[in-house]
Amino acid sequence: DAxxxxxxxxxxxxxxxxxxLECSQTKGHDRMYWYRQDPGLGLRLIYYSxxxxxxxxxxxxxxYSVSRQAQAKFSxxxxxxxxxxxxxxFCAIQGTNYGYTFGSGTRLTVV
Amino acid sequence: LAKTTQPISMDSYEGQEVNITCSHNNIATNDYIxxxxxxxxxxxxxxxxxxxxxxxxEVASLFIPADRKSSTLSxxxxxLSDTAVYYCLVGPGGYNKLIFGAGTRLAVHx
Numbered sequence: 001d002a003x004x005x006x007x008x009x010x011x012x013x014x015x016x017x018x019x020x021l022e023c024s025q026t027k028g029h030d031r032m033y034w035y036r037q038d039p040g041l042g043l044r045l046i047y048y049s050x051x052x053x054x055x056x057x058x059x060x061x062x063x064y065s066v067s068r069q070a071q072a073k074f075s076x077x078x079x080x081x082x083x084x085x086x087x088x089x090f091c092a093i094q095g096t097n098y099g100y101t102f103g104s105g106t107r108l109t110v111v
Numbered sequence: 112l113a114k115t116t117q118p119i120s121m122d123s124y125e126g127q128e129v130n131i132t133c134s135h136n137n138i139a140t141n142d143y144i145x146x147x148x149x150x151x152x153x154x155x156x157x158x159x160x161x162x163x164x165x166x167x168x169e170v171a172s173l174f175i176p177a178d179r180k181s182s183t184l185s186x187x188x189x190x191l192s193d194t195a196v197y198y199c200l201v202g203p204g205g206y207n208k209l210i211f212g213a214g215t216r217l218a219v220h221x
Contacts, residue, residue, distance in 0.1 A: 004154075033208065042198065043155070043211040058208070090154045099145070100209060102154025 003027050004103035006091050012109045013081050021076045021106045023091030031094035032074040034058075034066060036087045037105075043090065049074055081110040115199045120216040129186045131215050133199030136180050144175060144182045147198045149214070155198060159184070186217075194219045 007022045023032065030051045035043040045058030047066040055066055063085060067075045078085055091103040116134040123129045135144070143162050147155035159166055161173040161182070172185040186193055198214040 035211070040213075042213045045208060045210065048208050059210075088152065092154065099157040099160065100147075100155070102156070105152065105154055107152070 002104070003101050004091055004093055006089075006103035006106050008106060009104065010107045010109075012111060014111055015082055017081050019078045019081055019108070021078075021089055021091075021108070023074045023076070023103060025072050025093045027093055027095060027101070028071065029093040029095045030071065032068070033092040033094070033100070034064075034074070034076045035090045035092065036060065037090065038087050046076065046089075078108075078110075081108075083110045086110045115201055115212055117197075117199050117212070117215045119213065120218070122218050122220065123189055124220050125190055126188050129189050129193070129217060129219075131184045131186075131197055131199075131217070132181055133184070134181045135199070135201045138179050138201055139203070141203050142179075142201050143203070144173065144179075145200045145202070145209070146171070146173065146184045147200065147211075149196045149198065155211070158197075189217075189219045191219050191221065193217065 004025050013019050033048045034046040036046055037043045044060050046060055046064050047058055048056050049068045052068050065077045086109050089106045092100045094100050143160055145160040146158045148158050149155040159168055159171050159173045161175050163175050166173045174183040196214040196216050198211050200209050
């Protein structure tokens with residue numbers, strides 16, 4: 001199994017729909033992150049969690065919410081999707097050696 | 112977190128050594144320098160991390176001068192598969208969130 005698994009890999013949804021992107025990890029790390037990447041740009045931090053009871057907003061949290069259901073699971077929700085949320089979304093985990101491990105990403109298209 | 116500046120893009124040819132320099136004038140005493148590599152439609156992958164002087168692993172070398180205001184990622188004898196975006200990040204050691212800039216887009220040509 002991959003260290004970080006994101007589902008779905010690809011999703012097309014309509015404007016106004018609620019959608020959830022899921023992330024799970026097998027490494028037992030406390031710290032989990034959600035990033036967004038637009039074409040040709042770097043990654044921008046949406047939300048992060050340092051443990052199950054800790055949720056923090058990143059640079060661009062408006063329009064998003066998260067849930068840390070367990071140490072291994074961190075979900076990102078778009079309550080009412082809009083076209084400019086079309087992007088590649090990455091989940092990452094962080095261990096004690098400071099380095100991040102990223103998932104394979106979810107390509108989301110809002111039409 | 113210290114701001115970083117790196118070239119937007121670079122071109123090279125197979126077999127050449129590539130050096131990508133990152134400026135971080137406001138680096139703090141407890142900051143480490145970390146480089147990530149990203150292929151299209153994949154998540155970034157950790158390459159190397161250093162604090163001062165030189166660090167080398169099986170993939171790359173990282174050169175950090177004494178004042179630590181810049182760093183250079185060196186990729187020896189690049190191949191087409193090294194075509195990717197390379198990100199330089201600076202932040203405190205241990206636990207902390209990372210902020211990614213736009214990175215350097217490296218294109219390796221035959």
